[in-house]
Amino acid sequence: MLKVGLLGAGRIGWVHAKAITAHGGSTLVAVSDFIPESAQKLAAEYGCEARSTDDIIADPAIDAILIATSTDTHSDLMEKATAAGKAVLCEKPVDLSLERARACQRVVAETGQPVMIGFNRRFDPSFGALKAALDAGEIGKAELLSITSFDPAPPPVAYVKVSGGLFRDMMIHDFDMSQFIMGATPVSLTAAATSIVDPAIGEAGDVDTAVVTMTYADGRIAVIKNSRRAAYGYDQRLEVLGAEGLLQAQNMLENLVVKSTKQGVTGAKPTFFFLERYMPAYTAEWDSFVTAVTKGTAMPVTLQDGVNALAMAEAATLSAKEGKPVRIEDV
Amino acid sequence: MLKVGLLGAGRIGWVHAKAITAHGGSTLVAVSDFIPESAQKLAAEYGCEARSTDDIIADPAIDAILIATSTDTHSDLMEKATAAGKAVLCEKPVDLSLERARACQRVVAETGQPVMIGFNRRFDPSFGALKAALDAGEIGKAELLSITSFDPAPPPVAYVKVSGGLFRDMMIHDFDMSQFIMGATPVSLTAAATSIVDPAIGEAGDVDTAVVTMTYADGRIAVIKNSRRAAYGYDQRLEVLGAEGLLQAQNMLENLVVKSTKQGVTGAKPTFFFLERYMPAYTAEWDSFVTAVTKGTAMPVTLQDGVNALAMAEAATLSAKEGKPVRIEDV
Amino acid sequence: MLKVGLLGAGRIGWVHAKAITAHGGSTLVAVSDFIPESAQKLAAEYGCEARSTDDIIADPAIDAILIATSTDTHSDLMEKATAAGKAVLCEKPVDLSLERARACQRVVAETGQPVMIGFNRRFDPSFGALKAALDAGEIGKAELLSITSFDPAPPPVAYVKVSGGLFRDMMIHDFDMSQFIMGATPVSLTAAATSIVDPAIGEAGDVDTAVVTMTYADGRIAVIKNSRRAAYGYDQRLEVLGAEGLLQAQNMLENLVVKSTKQGVTGAKPTFFFLERYMPAYTAEWDSFVTAVTKGTAMPVTLQDGVNALAMAEAATLSAKEGKPVRIEDV
Amino acid sequence: MLKVGLLGAGRIGWVHAKAITAHGGSTLVAVSDFIPESAQKLAAEYGCEARSTDDIIADPAIDAILIATSTDTHSDLMEKATAAGKAVLCEKPVDLSLERARACQRVVAETGQPVMIGFNRRFDPSFGALKAALDAGEIGKAELLSITSFDPAPPPVAYVKVSGGLFRDMMIHDFDMSQFIMGATPVSLTAAATSIVDPAIGEAGDVDTAVVTMTYADGRIAVIKNSRRAAYGYDQRLEVLGAEGLLQAQNMLENLVVKSTKQGVTGAKPTFFFLERYMPAYTAEWDSFVTAVTKGTAMPVTLQDGVNALAMAEAATLSAKEGKPVRIEDV
Structure with missing residues (x-):
C-alpha cells in the first residue's frame, strides 16, 4: 500500500485525492495547502490529515x-x-522557466528518485x-499529426496574467501529446x-488563439490549434x-441521444471541460504511477518529457513574439 | 437504341422521361396521358410526340x-x-386487386414478353x-431484418381514398425490399x-402508421415500420x-455540414422525399431495364415479384383489419 | 446513513455492493448467499459481514x-x-410466475413498506x-416506439432452461423501458x-430471437426486437x-477512435455487455433508491411496474406459443 | 441560348462538355485541342464541331x-x-507566373469582358x-479556419515537374476556399x-505534404493542410x-452502408477523387457562369480572385523555400 502525501488542495488536488483514495494500492495520508482551511476541508472529505508541506x-x-x-512551487517541491x-x-x-526546470531536472537526477509529470491526456482511453493502433502499424508510417484543443471558455484575466501564457499553460498538454504520438521532439x-477571443487577454500580454506548426528531423509535420473558447464545449480532437x-x-459527447426535427439532426454537445472528459484519465494516470513506483519500473511520463514540452512552449512563445520559426535547440 | 413509349405524364412520368432521354441506349419516341395537355407539355420538354395510348x-x-x-390501368396496359x-x-x-394482378400475370406470361416492375429502391446504391455485402457473407447468415420507411408528410385524404391503402400504396415498396434482401417471401x-398521424385518414378507412412482422419458413423474421409523417424528412433506413x-x-442527408453550438452538434436533415433521395435509383433502374431488354437477359424485378409484394400487402391489410396473423398462401 | 443488507453475492450482487459502498449515504452492513464462501468473499472485499439471510x-x-x-426466491424475500x-x-x-408476483404485491402492500424493482436501464443517462426530451415536448406527441436490444452472445443452455424464457428473462427490461417511455401499458x-441463433435453445423450449409489437389504447404502437447474439457487442438502441x-x-462505443483506410471508415464496437454499458446506471439507480427511502418519497420504479412488465412477458410468451395476439388484461 | 466554344479536350474538358450540354441555357458549338483526335472524339460524343482554337x-x-x-496557355487565351x-x-x-497573371488581368480589364476562374469547390453544396450558415451569423464571427485537403494518390512525377508545384497546382484550390470563407486575403x-510521401517528388523539386498558416489583418487565422496521398480516398474537410x-x-462517403462486426463499426470510404466528389459542383459552377453572362451580373469568381490565390501560392512557395513568413504584399 503506497502511502501518499498530497501538496495542494485546489481543484486539481481534489481530483487527485479522489483517485488516490479510490485506488486499491494507495492511501492518502496527509494533505497540505497554503490556505490551511482548504487542506482541512479536503482532509475531512477524504479521511486524511491536514499538515504542513514540510511536515509531509x-x-x-x-x-x-x-x-x-501552483506552478511556481513545482521545481522547489520536486527537489525537496x-x-x-x-x-x-x-x-x-514543470515550471514557467525553462532554465529553472532544467536545473530542477539535474538536482532531481542526482537523487535517483522516480518523478512523473502529470500529463493526464496520455492516459485517456481513446488517445x-x-x-x-499507430504503433501496431494500422495506418503505416505517420506523416502528419493534427491536434485540435479548444477550451470551452477563457479563464479570468487575473489567471491569464500569472499563467505563463497560453503556450506554457494550455498548449503544454498538446506539446506533450505531440511527443507522445510522434515519439520525438x-x-x-x-x-x-492572436487575442481575437478577448482583447483583454491581449492587453494582459497573452494570446487566446494559436496555431503552431512543427517539423521533425525525418520530414514529418505536426500542427496544433488552440483556442480559449469553444462555445459548444471542450473540443479535444x-x-x-x-x-x-x-x-x-x-470528441466525447454528453450523451448518446440524437434528435431529428425540421431543424436538422442534433446530437449532444461535447462534455463541458477537463473534469468531465478526463476523469478516467486521471484515474489511469494515478494507477500507472502506483504501478511504476511499486514495481520499480520506468515512469510512463518523465521529467525529461516535461522539460521537452516546456522547451516547445518556450520556442512557441518566442516564435509568436518575433514572427519567425524557432529551432528547439536554440531555446 | 431502344425506342420507348411512355404512358402517363404525371410526376413519376417526368422522372422516367428524364431517365429515358439521358440514357445513351434509349430514345423517348412518344408520350400519352389522359389529360392531353400534360402529354404535350412533357413532349415539348423532352422532344418527343404526344400521342394516344392506343396509338403508342x-x-x-x-x-x-x-x-x-394510375394503378387501376396497370393490368390492362401490361396485357395490351x-x-x-x-x-x-x-x-x-401491379394492381390494387391481387386477383386481377394474378390474372394479368397469366395473360402476360402467354405473350412471352419481358415485364419489369418499377421497384426503384432495389437500385439505390446503398441498398x-x-x-x-450480405450476399458476400460479410455478416454471415441473415436472421432479423428491420425496415424503417417514413414519408415526410401524409398525402391528401382524397389521394388516400383511392390509394388502395397504406399497405398497397406505401409499404408495397418495403414488402419488395424484404424479398429483395431476404431472397424469399x-x-x-x-x-x-393506426391512424394516429391524422384522424381524417382513419375516417377515410385507411391507416397512417403501421408495423408488420413477417416470419419465414427457415425461422428468419422481418419487421417493417411505416409512418406517413416524419417531420425531419424522408426516413429510409x-x-x-x-x-x-x-x-x-x-439516411441520406441534405448536405455534409455539421454545426456545433451550445444547443448541440447538428447535421443536416435527411433529403426531403423520394425525388431527392431516389433519382439515381430511377436512373439505374432504367439502365437495368434497357440492358435486360437489349441483351435478352432476365428482368431484375419480375411481375412475380410485383404479385408477391401485392400478396403481402393484401395479407397485411387483412391482418390489420382482423387483428390476427395471416398466412401468405391464404390470400 | 442507510444501513443495507445484501442478499445474493453473485455477479449482480457484486455490482450492487460496489454501488452501495461507493455511495455517501449508505453502508453495506452484511451479505448472505446460499454458497457461504461467495458471501465471505464479497464481505472481505467490501468490508462487511457475511451472515445468513434470515439473520440479515x-x-x-x-x-x-x-x-x-435467484429469481425464484424474490417473492418470498420481498414478503419477509x-x-x-x-x-x-x-x-x-419480480418472479417467473405472474400469479405469484401478484400475490407478493398484495402481501407487500399490506406492510406499507417501500419496494423498488431494479430496472436499471431507466437510470442510464442517455435513456x-x-x-x-420527450416529456419536454421536443418531438411532440409520441406515436411509434422502437427498442432494439441484442445481447452479445447467448447464455449457456443450462441457464436458458431455468431462466423463464427470453420474454421473462431478457425482454423484461425492454417491456419496462416501453412503459417508462410511453407512460402506459x-x-x-x-x-x-424463433431459435435461429442456436437450435439447442429451441430444443430447450425457448427462443433466441423475437419481435413483439404492442398497441396502446390511444393508438400508439411500440415494437421490441431482441436477439441473444450480436457479434459486434451489446446493442442497446x-x-x-x-x-x-x-x-x-x-449505442455506447468502446472508445472515440476512428480509422480510415482502403477498407473504409471504422469506429469502435459497442461496449461488450451490461457491466460495461450500465455501470453508471446501477450507480444512479442506487442513488435514487437511497434518496427515496431517506426522504420518504415515491419509489422511481414500483412493484406495480415490475408486475406490469411481467404481465407483458407472460402475454408475449403466450402469443409466441399460440401464434396470435394476446390482450394484457387476459393474462 | 449561350453558344460555347471549349478549348481543351482533356479530362477536365470532358467534365465541362458534359455540364455545358446538359444545361438548358447553353449549347456546345465547337471544341479544340492541340491533339486533334482528342477534340474529334469529344466532338463526336457531344455532337459539336472539332475546330482550331483560333477559329473558335x-x-x-x-x-x-x-x-x-494546359496552364501555360491560360493567360494568352484569356487575352485573345x-x-x-x-x-x-x-x-x-490563372497562370504559373504571378507576374504574367497580373499582366493578363490588366489586358483583360481593358476589354471589359467578363472572366470567371474555375474554382469549382465554391459551388459544392456543402461548402x-x-x-x-457563417454569413447568417450562426456561429458568430469567424476566428479560426482549418482546411484539410488530401488527394488520394500523388500524380506521376512527370506531371509534378510541370505542375508549378503543390502550392500552385493543388493548394491553389484551398487558397481560394480560404478567401471564399474568410472574405479576405x-x-x-x-x-x-516536405516530400515524405514520395522522395522522388522531392528530387523533382516539389513537396507532397504541406501546412500553411495564414494571418489576417483583423487577427483571424487560417491553416491549410495538404497531402498528395490519403489511402482512404479524397479527403476534403x-x-x-x-x-x-x-x-x-x-467528407462525402461512397454510400450510406455501415457494417458492425467484431472488427468494429465500418462505414464507406470517402469518394475516390474530384470527379466523384465535385461533379455537382462543376454543374453548379457552369450554371452560375451562364446566369452571370446572360443577366450581365457580376462573376461569382473573378480574375482578381484567381490572381489573389496565385499570390498566396507564390508566397507559400517562397516561405517553404526560405523557412520564414512571407507577406502577401511582398510577392
Whole structure:
C-alpha cells in the first residue's frame, strides 16, 4: 500500500485525492495547502490529515508525494521531495522557466528518485487506443499529426496574467501529446497567435488563439490549434495521417441521444471541460504511477518529457513574439 | 437504341422521361396521358410526340412501353402492351386487386414478353451495396431484418381514398425490399396499424402508421415500420442482423455540414422525399431495364415479384383489419 | 446513513455492493448467499459481514434489503423483508410466475413498506435524456416506439432452461423501458419468435430471437426486437417517432477512435455487455433508491411496474406459443 | 441560348462538355485541342464541331469560351478571347507566373469582358451551405479556419515537374476556399512542407505534404493542410471556429452502408477523387457562369480572385523555400 502525501488542495488536488483514495494500492495520508482551511476541508472529505508541506515531505512513513500546488512551487517541491527520498508525481507544467526546470531536472537526477509529470491526456482511453493502433502499424508510417484543443471558455484575466501564457499553460498538454504520438521532439516550430477571443487577454500580454506548426528531423509535420473558447464545449480532437490511412480521436459527447426535427439532426454537445472528459484519465494516470513506483519500473511520463514540452512552449512563445520559426535547440 | 413509349405524364412520368432521354441506349419516341395537355407539355420538354395510348402501343417502331399511369390501368396496359410485342416497365404496384394482378400475370406470361416492375429502391446504391455485402457473407447468415420507411408528410385524404391503402400504396415498396434482401417471401405476417398521424385518414378507412412482422419458413423474421409523417424528412433506413454482424443503410442527408453550438452538434436533415433521395435509383433502374431488354437477359424485378409484394400487402391489410396473423398462401 | 443488507453475492450482487459502498449515504452492513464462501468473499472485499439471510432480515439495525438472489426466491424475500419493516430494492424480474408476483404485491402492500424493482436501464443517462426530451415536448406527441436490444452472445443452455424464457428473462427490461417511455401499458401485443441463433435453445423450449409489437389504447404502437447474439457487442438502441421529430438513443462505443483506410471508415464496437454499458446506471439507480427511502418519497420504479412488465412477458410468451395476439388484461 | 466554344479536350474538358450540354441555357458549338483526335472524339460524343482554337475564338456566333487547356496557355487565351469579345470561364490556376497573371488581368480589364476562374469547390453544396450558415451569423464571427485537403494518390512525377508545384497546382484550390470563407486575403503566411510521401517528388523539386498558416489583418487565422496521398480516398474537410460555435463540412462517403462486426463499426470510404466528389459542383459552377453572362451580373469568381490565390501560392512557395513568413504584399 503506497502511502501518499498530497501538496495542494485546489481543484486539481481534489481530483487527485479522489483517485488516490479510490485506488486499491494507495492511501492518502496527509494533505497540505497554503490556505490551511482548504487542506482541512479536503482532509475531512477524504479521511486524511491536514499538515504542513514540510511536515509531509519530512514524514518517513510517506512513500510518495503528489505535487498539485501552483506552478511556481513545482521545481522547489520536486527537489525537496526527491531529496527526502520520495517518489513524485508533479502536475504540469514543470515550471514557467525553462532554465529553472532544467536545473530542477539535474538536482532531481542526482537523487535517483522516480518523478512523473502529470500529463493526464496520455492516459485517456481513446488517445491510448489511437497510439496503440499507430504503433501496431494500422495506418503505416505517420506523416502528419493534427491536434485540435479548444477550451470551452477563457479563464479570468487575473489567471491569464500569472499563467505563463497560453503556450506554457494550455498548449503544454498538446506539446506533450505531440511527443507522445510522434515519439520525438520537433526540430523547429512556427507559431501564429492572436487575442481575437478577448482583447483583454491581449492587453494582459497573452494570446487566446494559436496555431503552431512543427517539423521533425525525418520530414514529418505536426500542427496544433488552440483556442480559449469553444462555445459548444471542450473540443479535444487529434488525427494522424499515415502512409496507409488516417486515425482520428473524436470528441466525447454528453450523451448518446440524437434528435431529428425540421431543424436538422442534433446530437449532444461535447462534455463541458477537463473534469468531465478526463476523469478516467486521471484515474489511469494515478494507477500507472502506483504501478511504476511499486514495481520499480520506468515512469510512463518523465521529467525529461516535461522539460521537452516546456522547451516547445518556450520556442512557441518566442516564435509568436518575433514572427519567425524557432529551432528547439536554440531555446 | 431502344425506342420507348411512355404512358402517363404525371410526376413519376417526368422522372422516367428524364431517365429515358439521358440514357445513351434509349430514345423517348412518344408520350400519352389522359389529360392531353400534360402529354404535350412533357413532349415539348423532352422532344418527343404526344400521342394516344392506343396509338403508342400499336406503333411497330416502338420497342418498349413504360407504364406510369394510375394503378387501376396497370393490368390492362401490361396485357395490351405485351400482346403488341412490347417489353414493359410498369410502375408499382401491379394492381390494387391481387386477383386481377394474378390474372394479368397469366395473360402476360402467354405473350412471352419481358415485364419489369418499377421497384426503384432495389437500385439505390446503398441498398445495393448492403445486399452485396450480405450476399458476400460479410455478416454471415441473415436472421432479423428491420425496415424503417417514413414519408415526410401524409398525402391528401382524397389521394388516400383511392390509394388502395397504406399497405398497397406505401409499404408495397418495403414488402419488395424484404424479398429483395431476404431472397424469399414470408410464410405469414401480422400487422398492427393506426391512424394516429391524422384522424381524417382513419375516417377515410385507411391507416397512417403501421408495423408488420413477417416470419419465414427457415425461422428468419422481418419487421417493417411505416409512418406517413416524419417531420425531419424522408426516413429510409434498413438493417439486417446476421450471425456475424449487422448491416445498416443509413439516411441520406441534405448536405455534409455539421454545426456545433451550445444547443448541440447538428447535421443536416435527411433529403426531403423520394425525388431527392431516389433519382439515381430511377436512373439505374432504367439502365437495368434497357440492358435486360437489349441483351435478352432476365428482368431484375419480375411481375412475380410485383404479385408477391401485392400478396403481402393484401395479407397485411387483412391482418390489420382482423387483428390476427395471416398466412401468405391464404390470400 | 442507510444501513443495507445484501442478499445474493453473485455477479449482480457484486455490482450492487460496489454501488452501495461507493455511495455517501449508505453502508453495506452484511451479505448472505446460499454458497457461504461467495458471501465471505464479497464481505472481505467490501468490508462487511457475511451472515445468513434470515439473520440479515431480522437485524433491527438494518434499514434496507437489496435482493440479488435467484429469481425464484424474490417473492418470498420481498414478503419477509417488508414484513420485517425493511425498505427493499429487488432485482428484476419480480418472479417467473405472474400469479405469484401478484400475490407478493398484495402481501407487500399490506406492510406499507417501500419496494423498488431494479430496472436499471431507466437510470442510464442517455435513456434518461431521451425521456426528458420527450416529456419536454421536443418531438411532440409520441406515436411509434422502437427498442432494439441484442445481447452479445447467448447464455449457456443450462441457464436458458431455468431462466423463464427470453420474454421473462431478457425482454423484461425492454417491456419496462416501453412503459417508462410511453407512460402506459399496452392493450395487447403480438410476438414472433424463433431459435435461429442456436437450435439447442429451441430444443430447450425457448427462443433466441423475437419481435413483439404492442398497441396502446390511444393508438400508439411500440415494437421490441431482441436477439441473444450480436457479434459486434451489446446493442442497446431506442427510438421514438413523434409528431414533430424523432428521438434516438444510440449505442455506447468502446472508445472515440476512428480509422480510415482502403477498407473504409471504422469506429469502435459497442461496449461488450451490461457491466460495461450500465455501470453508471446501477450507480444512479442506487442513488435514487437511497434518496427515496431517506426522504420518504415515491419509489422511481414500483412493484406495480415490475408486475406490469411481467404481465407483458407472460402475454408475449403466450402469443409466441399460440401464434396470435394476446390482450394484457387476459393474462 | 449561350453558344460555347471549349478549348481543351482533356479530362477536365470532358467534365465541362458534359455540364455545358446538359444545361438548358447553353449549347456546345465547337471544341479544340492541340491533339486533334482528342477534340474529334469529344466532338463526336457531344455532337459539336472539332475546330482550331483560333477559329473558335474568331467565330462571331460563339458567345463564350471555356478554357480547359494546359496552364501555360491560360493567360494568352484569356487575352485573345476577351479581345474577341467573348465571355470567359478559365480553369484554375490563372497562370504559373504571378507576374504574367497580373499582366493578363490588366489586358483583360481593358476589354471589359467578363472572366470567371474555375474554382469549382465554391459551388459544392456543402461548402456553400457552410458559407451561408457563417454569413447568417450562426456561429458568430469567424476566428479560426482549418482546411484539410488530401488527394488520394500523388500524380506521376512527370506531371509534378510541370505542375508549378503543390502550392500552385493543388493548394491553389484551398487558397481560394480560404478567401471564399474568410472574405479576405491574409496579410502573411508561413509554410512548412516536405516530400515524405514520395522522395522522388522531392528530387523533382516539389513537396507532397504541406501546412500553411495564414494571418489576417483583423487577427483571424487560417491553416491549410495538404497531402498528395490519403489511402482512404479524397479527403476534403473544412471547419471554422467562430465566437458562438463551429461549422464543419465533412467528407462525402461512397454510400450510406455501415457494417458492425467484431472488427468494429465500418462505414464507406470517402469518394475516390474530384470527379466523384465535385461533379455537382462543376454543374453548379457552369450554371452560375451562364446566369452571370446572360443577366450581365457580376462573376461569382473573378480574375482578381484567381490572381489573389496565385499570390498566396507564390508566397507559400517562397516561405517553404526560405523557412520564414512571407507577406502577401511582398510577392
